[in-house]
Amino acid sequence: MAQEILSAGIDIGTTTSQVIFSRLRLEDNSYTAVPDVKITQKEVLYRSPVYFTPLGADGNIDAQALDRLLLAEYARAKVKREDIATGAVIITGESSRKQNARLAVERLSAAAGDFVVAAAGPDLESVLAGYGAGAADYSEKYPAAVANFDIGGGTTNVAVFLGGELQDAFALDIGGRLVRLNPNHCVTYLSPRIEPLIASLGLSLQVGRKADLGELIKLAETFADICRRVCLDEPLTKVEQKLYIGHGKRPGRLSAVMFSGGVAEYIKDTPVASWDDILRYGDIGPLVGAAFWRVFSAQTAVQLLNSRERIRATVIGAGSYAVRLSGSTVMMDDGLVPLMNVPVIRLEHPERPKALMQEYCLKRAVYPPHQQVAIALAGPAGGSYEALIKLADGLLAATAEVKQILLVVMEQDFAKALGLLLKHRGRGRQVICLDRIHAQPGDYIDVGRSVAGTVPVVVKTLIFKS
Numbered sequence: 001m002a003q004e005i006l007s008a009g010i011d012i013g014t015t016t017s018q019v020i021f022s023r024l025r026l027e028d029n030s031y032t033a034v035p036d037v038k039i040t041q042k043e044v045l046y047r048s049p050v051y052f053t054p055l056g057a058d059g060n061i062d063a064q065a066l067d068r069l070l071l072a073e074y075a076r077a078k079v080k081r082e083d084i085a086t087g088a089v090i091i092t093g094e095s096s097r098k099q100n101a102r103l104a105v106e107r108l109s110a111a112a113g114d115f116v117v118a119a120a121g122p123d124l125e126s127v128l129a130g131y132g133a134g135a136a137d138y139s140e141k142y143p144a145a146v147a148n149f150d151i152g153g154g155t156t157n158v159a160v161f162l163g164g165e166l167q168d169a170f171a172l173d174i175g176g177r178l179v180r181l182n183p184n185h186c187v188t189y190l191s192p193r194i195e196p197l198i199a200s201l202g203l204s205l206q207v208g209r210k211a212d213l214g215e216l217i218k219l220a221e222t223f224a225d226i227c228r229r230v231c232l233d234e235p236l237t238k239v240e241q242k243l244y245i246g247h248g249k250r251p252g253r254l255s256a257v258m259f260s261g262g263v264a265e266y267i268k269d270t271p272v273a274s275w276d277d278i279l280r281y282g283d284i285g286p287l288v289g290a291a292f293w294r295v296f297s298a299q300t301a302v303q304l305l306n307s308r309e310r311i312r313a314t315v316i317g318a319g320s321y322a323v324r325l326s327g328s329t330v331m332m333d334d335g336l337v338p339l340m341n342v343p344v345i346r347l348e349h350p351e352r353p354k355a356l357m358q359e360y361c362l363k364r365a366v367y368p369p370h371q372q373v374a375i376a377l378a379g380p381a382g383g384s385y386e387a388l389i390k391l392a393d394g395l396l397a398a399t400a401e402v403k404q405i406l407l408v409v410m411e412q413d414f415a416k417a418l419g420l421l422l423k424h425r426g427r428g429r430q431v432i433c434l435d436r437i438h439a440q441p442g443d444y445i446d447v448g449r450s451v452a453g454t455v456p457v458v459v460k461t462l463i464f465k466s
Helices: 063-077 093-097 101-112 122-133 135-139 192-200 213-231 262-266 285-297 353-364 385-398 415-426
Strands: 002-012 016-028 037-047 084-091 116-119 146-151 156-162 165-172 179-181 187-190 256-260 320-325 339-346 374-377 406-410 431-434 444-447 456-461
Touching (some): 037 063, 122 146, 122 156, 135 146, 135 156, 135 165, 156 213, 187 192, 213 285, 339 353, 339 406, 385 406
Parallel strands (some): 002 084, 084 116
Antiparallel strands (some): 156 165, 320 456, 444 456
């Protein structure tokens, strides 16, 4: 049986905001009473213009202006709130650092529909853009790791994939709107995050003073060269290392890259070297894009790949869902549910406790420490009692410092046995263990109270992963 639903995606970035509406075709391919709903087709019905993100006089997000923008786009697309079945509101870049970021995005979600809501930190933004740009898909066919550099107004967010799986995620304070200018070439804004770099380069850029075009080009080329050296695992200066947001990159060279984000629109063989080129947007974005093209096309150590999406890489993950019922032999505590919009971490090494712990730590770091997450896995190889004990001990060791519910969703029918081991060996840990659920990285799940011996689970899959 096939069904079509409408999905919406809203991206609020440092510089720009946009909306996408998509139609998704769902098909139930099950041969039993338990549904197995999958997305078989998707079609983008409407792409909004790219708007500058509205900010108030205090520099925070203008939530009322965003509401008006969203409602206007619904009207232009001839879509009603009640028509939308699912979607995602993603707030990214420097916008996610604003004081009212969470309030603004939750207000948008309430106005737009029952959405996944994520105030994306730098690592999560990297992952979202990497999937949207096509880096994860490309890495399944490429013999080495593939990195996507999503270059926006305030940050450059990098995700590294190998064989379709996330290997690393990090971000840098490099962007096209970190220096802003008026029509008279005067600097109107200079991000404090790049002031040490500007000083180390001996540049005279200051707010209120006319900018020298040559100095702006030098700054843009330095941004691009830093990213080139990041790819080649070459050393950065102490000042350059401070451009990393939160943490740095894992060791290893990146031999293939693609670019997304608004600045990526200018990474092409078109010269950008005049004031007319850059004053169109009042920032150095075109200069940064042109610098990335010059720096990366002049070397052969890193292969340049074409991204599937550029400025829309993040918003293309608008969202869809599949409703499923977990099996009847599960470990469930109705006192701990409902759980809504829980991000999924998928682990691929259930039989190797050390690798499982390393994989968990890497993928868990994408989300805030207080965030409830769900651990998804296929299940133990073979399903023997010894394999279940090894898996239970590995999960408990990996999550030993976690205070949230140990929520595990697995594909094989071992949830009851694994859940009992987790409860017994976890000594008081709150555990929910469900089976017959297939969830992928980037998914969000809802878990409801049990009904007639089964547990309803909603798997919300970001479109670019389906």
